[in-house]
Amino acid sequence: MKRVIISIAFSFVSFLSLGQFQKDYPYSGVPFTKVKLNDNFWLPKLEINRTVTIPWSFQKSKETGRIKNFEQAVAHTGKLCTTYPFDDSDIYKIIEGAAYSLHVKYDAxxxxxxxSLITLIGKAQEPDGYLYTTRTMGDTSHPWIGKERYEKEHELSHELYNMGHFYEAASAHYLATGKKNMLTIALKNADHLLTVFGPGKKDVAPGHQVIEIGLVKLYRITGKKEYLNLSKFFIDCRGKRTYEKKTGDKEATVWQTGAYWQDNIPVVQQTEAVGHSVRAGYLYAGMADVASLTNNLEYLTAITKIWDNAFTKKTYITGGLGQAGNWEGFGPDYELSNHSAYCETCAAISSVYWNHRMFMMYGDAKYIDILERTLYNGLISGIGLDGKTFNYENPMEYTVKNGKLTGENKRSPWFTCSCCPTNICRFMPSIPGYIYAQKDNRVYVNLFVSNTTTLEVAPKETVTITQTTNYPWEGNIKINVEPQNKKGLFYAMYVRIPGWAKNQAFPTDLYAYKGTLVKEVSVKVNGQPQALKSENGYIAIERLWKKGDVIEIDLPMEVRQTIAHAKVKDNIGKIAIEYGPIVYCAEFADNNGHTSNLIVPEKQQFQTSFQPNLLNGVMTLKGKASAINILDDFSVNTTTQPLVLIPYYARSNRGQGEMRVWFPTRIKNLEILTE
Structure with missing residues (x-):
């Protein structure tokens, strides 16, 4: 069975590569189906997702009534079992992750x-293709959904959002298994949408984007251009609606101008990342998809300007997006508060989707630099090491104030709105698909993960590439190259040199390192040093590759101190600590129960120590800090104590307590409070 799955998935990828569609991204990611991991960092995480997270999410969906909603829709009777009418999408996202996992390891x-779930969903679908359990079961009491179909789609009904995730799941299921049972349901719904929306029909900007991405995926499978056109139609609907504008606070302004939905002005006029950050990321990814297939330069200009704004002025050091919890989204430029940082896990996932598409459009390593930072820090921090506890928010610090711990410090086994756990389900198995890319006869190595892949780099000419590395804990990467042709194969290998390895903390000036690297990057082929001429962040090695050729990369893994742009007021006089691609934090469990009282001197030296039995195996950083102590007689003193830092992603797995990413380097002033 597994061989059949692989064959079907590969044949589809090959089918696309033969140019059925005239336009597409100049650079193409190598699908996860072609990459087999044997990695010590990512493979265990994918296995936990397969064996724990996905079954757990199905279980919680049954316990909370998400599956019962479909059963009631089949019976055309009942009340919504859950809180939100978009909870259907959770089932779809879990199915998507499970479909990916079937390819990784088949499970009958x-x-x-x-x-069985797909059969249930098919029965819940109405005869004309409409699929939305709350309305079909007859419950129209929820204030978000309106009395008629799509009446409140521009706001919060999420009818099209549900279908966007369904299309993504159906596409994944078809590619992973070759079965059309879920795809058939999706196409029936998409054909229904064509009768409702479009020029001369219903005109609406979807309240929560993702339908745009889903429609493009159906277009890629079927070649039916109406799906692509509808995706573009939904994008172009933005900025046409009139919102009641009133003076008020920031939250009122975001809602009353339409900025929350990125619906304040037409997309081609937008230059700033605004509103709900997950919605925004899905929109920009959808715009990139449509632009790649239609050569829409206006879209490209807009999302490039928005990218510059988002990653020059509105991104946390972990790659997290979304400063404002009130609307789960972007705030003003440089307003990057640490304790109130929202950084929703779903926003990190949407950022990866967006940045990967930007790379596929432009071939620039800066987009992969952001992707990698997000992947290793702000994204996997959303899932507990046990695979069944989650964080919705991912702030930069937890502090005890007035006897209470600020922030979402306790991981939860589920949420009333569980978009983040189910998004993790579907995202994790797709990680192998971000490692490589191709353009013509060029092979791009974007991420450093132990794996094996076989690629076609010329007509009927293949090469097997094997990476061996202990990244991200070590900077040594070995890439073995084995062309199928015994005479060898001439092509170019483009190896990304991460910004952090070139003394560039961030692709923009939002973050920078203090000091310089002690070592430099080293690249060798068969033991011979290579000239490090960079092209868009890559080292290009073009030659006649023969069996047994080996590329060796040595990246300088050094503990670095990072500072933020001077306009980020919350981080003035503070430093963050990084090691390779990993952002570190201090947590209560390692530092005498507190982190808010710690001062880290600028000249502090750290020792690295890999702890295989700590937090599923992590590299710790050990140094010293000055601790401000309030004594029983209310006097204050400062003592020197050991400082232990752990990777940010591993926080909140040992109970509740203080945590901090940014550290003051000296005492500037003390505030004395009286009660």
Missing amino acids: KLDTYLD
Whole structure:
């Protein structure tokens, strides 16, 4: 069975590469189906997702009534079992992740269970293709959905959002299994949408984007251009609606101008990342998809300007997006508060989607630099090491104030709105698909993960590439190259040199390192040093590759101190600590129960120590800090104590307590409070 799955998935990828569609991204990511991991960092995480997170999410969906909603829709009776009418999408996202996992490791029981769920979903679909359990069961009492279909789609009904995730799941299921049972349901719904929306029909900007991405995926499978056109139609609907504008606070302004939905002005006029950050990321990814397939330069200009704004002025050091919890989204430029940082896990996932598409459009390593930073820090911080506890928010610090701990410090087994856990389900198995890319006869190595892949770099000419590395804990990467042709194969290998390895903390001036690297990057081929001439952040090695050729990369893994742009007021006089691609934090469990009282001198030296039995195996950083102590007689003193830092992603797995990413380097002033 597994061989059949692989064959079908590969044949589809090859089918696309033959140019059925005239336009597409200049650079193409190598699908996850072609990359087999044997990695010590990512493979265990993917296995936990397969064996724990996905089954757990299905279980919680059953316990909370998400599956019962479909059963009630089949019976055309009942009340919404859950809180939100978009909870259908959770089932779709889990199915998507499970479909990916079937390819990684076939599971007959899971395959059968997915078929049973797909059958249930098909029965819940109305005869004309409409699929939305709350309305179909007859419950129109929820204030978000309106009395008629799509009446409140521009706001919060999420009818099209649900379908966007359904299309993504159906596409993944088809590619992973070759079965059309879920795809058939998706196409029936998409054809229904064509009768409702479009020029001369219903005109609406979807309240929560993702339908744009889903429609493009159906277009890629079927070649039916109406799906692509509808995706563009939904994008172009933005900025046409009139919102009641009133003076008021920031939250009122975001809602009353339409900025929350990125609906304040037409997309081609937008230059700033605004509103709900997950919605925004999905929109920009959808715009990139449509632009790549239609050569829409206006879209490209807009999302490039928005990218510059988002990653020059509105991104946390972990790659997290979204400063404002009130609307789960972007705030003003440089307003990057640490304790109130929202950084929703879903926003990190949407950022990866957006940045990967920007790379596929432009071939610039800066987009992968952001992707990598997000992947190793702000994204996987959303899932507990046990695979069944989650963080919705990912702030930069937890502090005890007035006897209470600020921030979402306790991981939860589920949420009333569980978009983040189910998004993790579907995202994790797709990680192998971000490692490589191709353009013509060029192979791009974007991420450093132990794996094996076989690629076609010329007509009927393949090469097997094997990476061996202990990244991100070590900077040594070995890439073995084995062309199928015994005479060798001439092509170019483009190896990304991460910005952090070139003394560039961030692709923009938002963050910078203090000091310089002690070592430099080293690249060798068969033991011979290579000239480090960079092209868009890559080292290009073009030659006649023969079996046994080896590329060796040595990246300088050094503990670095990072500072933020001077306009980020919350981080003036503070430093963050990084090691390779990993952002570190201090947590209560390692530092005498507190982190808010710690001062880290600028000249502090750290020792690295890999701890295999700590937090599933992490590299710790050990140094010293000055601690401000309030004594029983209310006097204050300062003592020197050991300082232990752990990777930010591993926080909140040992109970509740203080945590900090940014550290003051000296005492500037003390505030004395009286009660």
